[in-house]
Amino acid sequence: MGYTTVRDRDGAVAAAARLAASRHDAGGGDWGERLPLLVDQVMAEAGVYEPRVAALAMDQAAGDVARACSLIRAWSAVLPRLGCVTADAAELRVERRITPGFAEPAGGQYLGASLDYAQRLLDLGSGGEDAPPEVEPDGEAPRDLPAAFPPARRGLDREGLLAPPEPRAEPVDLVREQGDRTRRGALLALLARADTGAATALAYSAVRGFAALQDPTVVELRSGHLPVTVPHPDGGQVEVGEVPATVVELVLYRMHGGVPDARLTLGVGATPGRLERRAIAAALLDATTTRAAADPPARLAPCEDAEFLSIVLDAQEAVGFVEHLKLPHHVTFTSDLDRIRSARR
Amino acid sequence: MTAEIDMHRCFRAVLMALALPGRPQASPVAGSATPDLVLRSIWEPEQVGRLVVLIQGDPGPRRLEGLERGSEEEPQRGATALVATAGDAPETAVWLEGPGLAEPARTVLPISAEALESRSRACAAPPAGIDLVLVTREGAIVGLPRTTRVTVER
Amino acid sequence: MRPGLARLLRRDGTEVGYGWAYLDETAKREVRRALLKAVAVPGHQVPFASREMPVARGWGSGGLQVTLSVITPDDVLKVIDQGADDSMNAAALRDLVSRTTGVRATTDAREATLIQTRHRVPEDDLHEGQVLVFQVPIADPLRVVDSRPSVTRRLHADRDYAAVWLYLYEDHARTGQSSFTHSHPVEVERGYVMSPTPIPRFDLPRLDRAPFLALFGAGREATVYAVPPYTRVEPLAFADRPFEPERFDGPCALCGAADTYLVEDDSAEEPRWVCSDTDHCRRRREAAR
Numbered sequence: 001m002g003y004t005t006v007r008d009r010d011g012a013v014a015a016a017a018r019l020a021a022s023r024h025d026a027g028g029g030d031w032g033e034r035l036p037l038l039v040d041q042v043m044a045e046a047g048v049y050e051p052r053v054a055a056l057a058m059d060q061a062a063g064d065v066a067r068a069c070s071l072i073r074a075w076s077a078v079l080p081r082l083g084c085v086t087a088d089a090a091e092l093r094v095e096r097r098i099t100p101g102f103a104e105p106a107g108g109q110y111l112g113a114s115l116d117y118a119q120r121l122l123d124l125g126s127g128g129e130d131a132p133p134e135v136e137p138d139g140e141a142p143r144d145l146p147a148a149f150p151p152a153r154r155g156l157d158r159e160g161l162l163a164p165p166e167p168r169a170e171p172v173d174l175v176r177e178q179g180d181r182t183r184r185g186a187l188l189a190l191l192a193r194a195d196t197g198a199a200t201a202l203a204y205s206a207v208r209g210f211a212a213l214q215d216p217t218v219v220e221l222r223s224g225h226l227p228v229t230v231p232h233p234d235g236g237q238v239e240v241g242e243v244p245a246t247v248v249e250l251v252l253y254r255m256h257g258g259v260p261d262a263r264l265t266l267g268v269g270a271t272p273g274r275l276e277r278r279a280i281a282a283a284l285l286d287a288t289t290t291r292a293a294a295d296p297p298a299r300l301a302p303c304e305d306a307e308f309l310s311i312v313l314d315a316q317e318a319v320g321f322v323e324h325l326k327l328p329h330h331v332t333f334t335s336d337l338d339r340i341r342s343a344r345r
Numbered sequence: 346m347t348a349e350i351d352m353h354r355c356f357r358a359v360l361m362a363l364a365l366p367g368r369p370q371a372s373p374v375a376g377s378a379t380p381d382l383v384l385r386s387i388w389e390p391e392q393v394g395r396l397v398v399l400i401q402g403d404p405g406p407r408r409l410e411g412l413e414r415g416s417e418e419e420p421q422r423g424a425t426a427l428v429a430t431a432g433d434a435p436e437t438a439v440w441l442e443g444p445g446l447a448e449p450a451r452t453v454l455p456i457s458a459e460a461l462e463s464r465s466r467a468c469a470a471p472p473a474g475i476d477l478v479l480v481t482r483e484g485a486i487v488g489l490p491r492t493t494r495v496t497v498e499r
Numbered sequence: 500m501r502p503g504l505a506r507l508l509r510r511d512g513t514e515v516g517y518g519w520a521y522l523d524e525t526a527k528r529e530v531r532r533a534l535l536k537a538v539a540v541p542g543h544q545v546p547f548a549s550r551e552m553p554v555a556r557g558w559g560s561g562g563l564q565v566t567l568s569v570i571t572p573d574d575v576l577k578v579i580d581q582g583a584d585d586s587m588n589a590a591a592l593r594d595l596v597s598r599t600t601g602v603r604a605t606t607d608a609r610e611a612t613l614i615q616t617r618h619r620v621p622e623d624d625l626h627e628g629q630v631l632v633f634q635v636p637i638a639d640p641l642r643v644v645d646s647r648p649s650v651t652r653r654l655h656a657d658r659d660y661a662a663v664w665l666y667l668y669e670d671h672a673r674t675g676q677s678s679f680t681h682s683h684p685v686e687v688e689r690g691y692v693m694s695p696t697p698i699p700r701f702d703l704p705r706l707d708r709a710p711f712l713a714l715f716g717a718g719r720e721a722t723v724y725a726v727p728p729y730t731r732v733e734p735l736a737f738a739d740r741p742f743e744p745e746r747f748d749g750p751c752a753l754c755g756a757a758d759t760y761l762v763e764d765d766s767a768e769e770p771r772w773v774c775s776d777t778d779h780c781r782r783r784r785e786a787a788r
Contacts, residue, residue: 016587103581103775104764117587119553119595155765209642215680255678256643256670349519353571356531360569363538364712364727365627387531396532418656421536421545444541444688444730447708472690476539490539490727492688 016111016118030055040244040273041065045315046072047175047193049243049272066195066319073316077175086171087226089247089270094145096223099152101251105220107149112223152220153249156264162251163263165290181310187289191282192270195315202303202313203281206288211301214254214291216267216284221248223274246271250283252291265291285309352386359383359478362488367441367452369485376484380429383480398424402431406459410467412475420472423491428479430455437461438498445490451498454489455481458497465495520567521599526550530568530723534714537725542687543655544638549721559592559617561718562634566596566615569630569714576604577611582619582760582775589617606778618681620702622759622779627710627728633696635717638724640684640694660692663735671740683742684735687726692735701744701760706732747772754783 032039032055042054046069053072061067096112099105111117156162169185181190191199207216225242232238251264267287271278285303292304302308312318354373362370372379380399388397398412404426415423435457442449454461456479468474474491481487489495520527526548533547552560570576578593580586584606592615593604605611608621617634625631641651644662654660663684670678677683681697685706695706696715706713706726713726726732736742750757752764752771759779761772774780 102765103583103762104766104773106765108766111587117591119591120555121553121595155763155770209637209639209646211646213643253680255674256666257673262674349524350572352524352527353520353569354573356527357569357571360531360534360538361628361712363535364725387528387535389525389528416656418652420540420543421533423536423539425535445727447710447729472540472543474539476535492539492541492727 016114016116032058037273037275038065040275041196041278042068042072044272044275044278045069045193045195046076047272048072048076066315070316070320081176083230084173085228085230087228087243089222089226090148090151092222092224092226092245092247093242094149094222094224096221097145097149098221099219100221101217101219102152105149105152106154107146110145149222151249153251153266156219156251161264162266163261165266165268182306184286184290187306187310188268188270188282188286190310190313191285192272194278194282194313195318196275196278196281198313198315198318199281199285200277202309203284205301206284206303211288211303212254212292213256214252214288216250216252216287218280218283219249219251221246221276221279223247223276244273246274246276246279248276248279248283250280250287252284252287254291351382355379355382356386358486359387359488362478362486363476363490364445364488366443366445366489366493367439367450367454367487369481369487372480372484372486374484376480376482379480379484379486380427383427383478383486396424398426400426400428402429403435403457404428404460404463405457406463409460409463409475409477412467414467414470414473414475416473420474423474423476425476425478428456428477430479430481432482434481440496440498441489441493442496443490443493445493454487455479461495461497464489467491517599519600520570521553521595522550522564522567526564527568530564530716533723534565534568534725537714537723538712538727540691541726541730542691542693542724544717544722544724546722549718552718553595554588554592556719557636558588559615559634559718561716561720561723562615562617562632563592563595563716564718565632565714565716565723566613567599569632570596570600570602570613572600572602574602574613575611576602577606577608577614577621578604578616579614579619579621579776580617581762582621582779583777585777589615607782608776608778618697618699619760619775620698620705622756622774622776625705625709625711629711631711631713633698633713633715635694635696635715635720635722635724637682637694638715638717638720638722640682640692655691658690660735663692667735667737671737676743677736677740686731686733686735688731689733693724693726693732695732699745699760700734700742703732703734703742703744708732751780754780754787756780756783 032051039051039054042058042065043049045065057068057071060071096114097110099109153162169188172186172189174186174189180186223246226245227239227242229237229239247270250267252267253264255262265287267283267290269279269282269286288304289306292300351373358370358372374382384393384397384399393399400408409426412424412426413422415421434455436453436455437458438453440449440451464477468491476491477489479487529548533545537545549561550564552563554560554563576596578589580589596602597604608614608623613630614621615632639651641654641663643666645651667677670676681699682694683700683703684692685695685703687693695703708729708731710728712728715724734742747761749772751759751761751774753773756774759774759776762775764771764773
């Protein structure tokens with residue numbers, strides 16, 4: 001597992017692509033190794049970190065992500081629960097750290113393995129003299145990332161420019177607890193395993209303008225592995241494993257309409273795995289709903305409406321209900337027709 | 346590839362001609378080949394006669410105001426008149442003002458005063474209007490977008 | 500080993516499988532038609548059939564389509580993001596344009612003839628003949644008053660800008676200042692209201708009656724617009740509430756410039772402020788030696 005930091009940023013584009021290539025086995029190997037981001041998506045939406053199970057479920061679901069998540073969630077719902085831990089995001093072992101809001105943050109930016117900056121040119125062939133220049137897996141020794149990064153939002157915090165997240169989120173186990181899903185903790189949990197497309201579309205609607213004018217800026221994105229530690233029966237803590245995760249902190253500028261206290265709204269999003277738009281969308285929706293919490297409900301756009309989001313974001317519920325329309329409905333349909341005919345007589 | 350590059354240079358000349366009205370831009374090919382190159386660089390064959398109209402010689406006192414002018418909501422539908430001037434084209438001294446001109450500029454255009462009056466009528470209701478691209482036999486490309494106010498010098 | 504599809508699709512050009520300047524001729528003509536009308540109607544958003552590009556929507560696909568349709572082999576190209584040439588996205592865009600055209604690239608804004616930019620106008624004095632291509636995220640300045648293009652198209656057609664002036668009025672009445680940050684709406688030739696893209700307010704005076712041609716490409720929203728040289732571009736502001744650009748507390752810590760747009764640098768012992776236009780800053784430092 002390597003990473004590269006480069007001074008000359010033109011070299012960085014190639015280096016980031018090299019790293020991404022070196023993790024891929026372009027031919028051979030099972031599909032789970034070739035398509036790691038798809039595996040990440042399945043694990044994130046299912047809410048279960050187990051890559052082999054994700055790959056297996058996808059095989060059995062013929063590649064349908066929603067169906068694969070169904071299989072996994074159903075399987076995991078009845079597994080015995082051994083414990084519950086809270087992992088501190090600050091403990092994330094960072095492999096990639098970017099700060100779009102700041103050009104030169106304390107600690108620096110590390111692109112890591114990312115396809116972000118590689119051009120989306122479809123590579124149509126393999127080998128032969130016509131092939132475009134190959135991207136060779138990187139053989140360079142990795143440079144060490146700092147052990148810890150100061151949070152990029154620290155300066156904003158000190159200057160008093162951040163509205164503290166209100167209310168503070170309490171962790172919620174959505175599977176086992178019932179209750180109000182619009183509480184911030186519940187919404188964040190929902191966002192962590194939301195349907196990727198739905199969350200992205202709704203976050204897009206916020207930036208695109210189907211809401212009050214608000215300007216989001218990602219303050220920090222960190223991707224890496226989160227250690228999971230549990231109390232040891234004999235005392236002390238023991239690390240039992242690590243989960244790949246991406247955490248995003250985002251701030252929202254929304255000043256129009258007059259605010260008693262001019263500040264940025266902080267949003268936080270996280271996802272298992274490395275499909276970063278999941279974490280960005282989650283952070284954005286956390287910020288928009290927090291900021292709009294004081295607005296009258298009638299004026300809320302969908303992306304600001306915690307109640308709306310709590311209903312549409314879960315893929316299982318949405319997919320299940322949309323697809324249920326394939327079930328027989330002739331009894332209900334006969335009833336509809338009865339009323340139409342009656343109205344026309 | 347040469348043909349592609351000629352089209353790139355040709356379009357750039359037309360773009361700058363409309364961005365800097367009245368100032369001749371050089372065509373990458375011979376004057377006689379330029380009108381055809383302009384058409385091929387910018388329009389599809391089926392659009393010639395509609396979105397762009399090729400006029401050989403002077404447009405005269407009525408042609409320009411008969412062209413499609415576009416609407417308030419879609420001013421971009423206003424036609425482009427590509428005028429391939431003849432060797433003995435009339436010359437009219439004019440003052441030009443408007444976007445693309447740092448200050449009012451005097452120049453001589455290879456087009457008749459009557460055609461310019463017809464153009465003014467076509468452009469009388471901004472943002473609707475027509476846009477003129479003149480190509481001389483020597484391969485000079487001169488642009489008059491609808492925003493340019495033309496005053497004929499008497 | 501089966502022959503790659505790339506061989507079947509080979510065309511003459513510097514990059515296998517693609518023509519000169521990447522786009523096919525139909526795509527270029529579509530952009531060109533829109534650009535001509537954009538220049539003829541300054542500030543008006545002209546729709547065009549925007550192609551999927553090898554950069555994601557939102558990452559400069561519109562600016563790229565404009566650049567590729569406008570560029571000639573005689574150009575000298577500069578691509579910047581946040582004012583810096585070595586920004587990741589600028590590097591990727593520049594690389595794609597260079598690879599498919601062979602055009603020479605530069606970081607010096609004074610010698611560039613075609614400059615594609617995201618979020619800044621270069622600090623150097625620019626001159627006539629230069630073309631600036633701005634990357635546009637949100638094309639319509641009236642987005643603040645209605646998200647629907649079907650509504651805002653009509654407002655623009657009627658030059659009905661009362662709602663955005665009211666928006667500005669409410670800001671002043673409630674908070675004593677405008678809430679517009681970057682992307683401050685501007686009036687073009689006393690006609691259309693336009694979004695100058697997310698350049699800082701600091702850069703807006705540079706657009707007014709500028710000697711260069713400004714082209715604006717929105718790939719995702721599928722529109723282009725333009726401001727010819729020497730055209731009036733004025734930020735919306737009430738006469739008795741003057742327009743306020745961003746202000747800085749001191750000069751650039753690297754080159755001493757007191758007239759450039761600065762950004763924060765926290766990489767050193769003490770936080771400091773430095774020019775966002777890295778090449779301009781570098782040249783100022785070199786000239787000082």
